[in-house]
Amino acid sequence: MEQRGYYGRYGGAFIPEILVSTLDDLVSAFEEAKADPSFWQEYEEIMHTYSGRPTPITYAENLTRHFGGARIFIKREDLNHTGAHKANNVMGQGLLVKRMGKSRVIAETGAGQHGVATATMAAKYGLECTIYMGETDVLRQRPNVFWMEHLGAKVVPVTDGSRILKDAINEAFRDWVSNMDNTHYVLGTACGPHPFPEMVSWFQSIIGREARKQILALAGRLPTRVYACVGGGSNALGIFNGFMNDPVELVGAEAAGEGFHSGKHASRIASGDGSPGVAQGYKTYFLQNEDGQMNETHSVAAGLDYIGVSPILASLGDSDRVRFEGATDKEVVNALRLTMKTEGLIPALESAHAFAQAFKEAPALSGDDIILINQSGRGDKDIFTVADAFDDPHWKTFIRQKAEAYHA
Ligand SMILES: *Cc1c(COP(=O)(O)O)cnc(C)c1O
DSSP, rough: OSOOOOOTTEEOOOOOOOHHHHHHHHHHHHHHHHHOOOHHHHHHHHHHHHHHHHHOOOHHHHHHHHHHHSEEEEEEGGGGGBBBBBHHHHHHHHHHHHTTTOOOOEEESSSSSSHHHHHHHHHHTTTTEEEEHHHHHHHHHHHHHHHHHHHOOOOEEEEEETTSHHHHHHHHHHHHHHHHTTEEEEOOOOOOTHHHHHHHHHHHHHHHHHHHHHHHHHHHHHOSSEEEEEESHHHHHHGGGGGTTTSOOEEEEEETTTTTGOOOOOSSSSSOOOEEEETEEEEEEBBBBBBSSSOOOOOOGGGOOOOOHHHHHHHHHHSSSSEEEEEHHHHHHHHHHHHOOOOOOOOOOOHHHHHHHHHHHHGGSSSTTTEEEEOOOOOOGHHHHHHHHOOOOOHHHHHHHHHHHHHO
C-alpha cells in the first residue's frame, strides 16, 4: 500500500485488493474536481439554491448575558435542508457521482440522518439508492426509515454483529465490492479509507469558509475559541478548516455519556480509553479491547455513538492543534434546555455537546473574547429521546393514545 492519505500516524486505505482500482478512480475524480474551480462553483450554487446556504451566524445575546463571560455566536448548520451539516457532504459527493457517470449510490446510517440526506440527494439527482442500517437501529429509528423509504431508497437491515452502525459500514463495503462499476459509496463522515476523510472534510469546509468571513463582518475579529461536537468528525473539521491557520483555539466535544468512569461513553480521545488500531478501512483511535474487538459505545446522541474518529482529528489531537473534551448526557440535556429557553434554538443532541462544553468555559473568559459554536443540526428529530429525558407526562399520554388507537 502507498503512504498516501496519512495524517501523522493515522489514515491510510486498508481495503480488499478488489476495491483498490475503484478507490483509485475516486481519488482521481476527487483530485480533478478539486483542481477545477467550476466544480466548487457548481457545488456552492446547489447548496445555495437547494440547501439554503450560506447558513447565518446568530449572536446569542441572552446566553452571553446568562454566562457573563465571552460573547457567544452560533453557526447555524441546522438550517440546511434535511436539518444538519450532512447535506454539505452528500450533495458534494452526489455531484462527484454525476461527474463519474455512476447511476447508483449506497450508504451506511446509524441514527438515520445520513441515510435521509443520501436518499434526498439520490431523489434529486435521479440515482438508485440503497441504505444499510443495523437491524437494531432500523427498529429504534423508524421515523427516519419511513422518510428514507418514501424518498425512494431501499433500506436494508443488517443482521450481523451487534446490528448497529459499524455493522452497516461493513455491509456497505461488501455491496460496493460486488457493484463497483455502477455504484458509489457515499460515506457519511470524515472516516474510512483514503480519500474519504479528506474528501468529506473538503466538502464540509464550506462551513468554516463562510464562518470566518461572517464572524469578521459581525464581530470585527476572529473568535477566541471554536467549539464543535465530534462523532466521526465531519462537522468539526468543516468549521475548524476555516480557522486552522489562525490563532484560534479549536475544541472538539466528544460524547462522555454517563461519564468517563462509567465506561458507558463514546469518547475515543478525551477519555484516554481509545487506542490506535485498524478497522473499517483506516487507522485511528478506536474504542476497542486489547484483542482489537470493538467495545460497545453509549451516548444520548445517536450521531456521536461510533467506535472510531476521523484520522485527521486523531492527528490534530496528537499535535495539540485541537483540544478534546467530553460532555456528559446530563450536561447535554441541561445545555439543550437552557438554549431552548434563552435563545429559542433547538440544537440536535449531538450539537448540544458543543454547547455544553462551551457553557462550561464561557464564564471564565472575558467580554472581549468570542466563542463560536457550530450548531451541526436541529433537534426536532430527537423529540422521542428528549421527551424521555425531560420526563414529559403529556408526551407519554400522547404516545399511549396513539398505540391504543392502533390496537382498536
Ligand atoms: C451525524 C451528526 C453528527 C456527527 O457526525 P460528525 O461527522 O462528527 O459531524 C453531529 N451532529 C449532527 C446533527 C449529526 O446529524
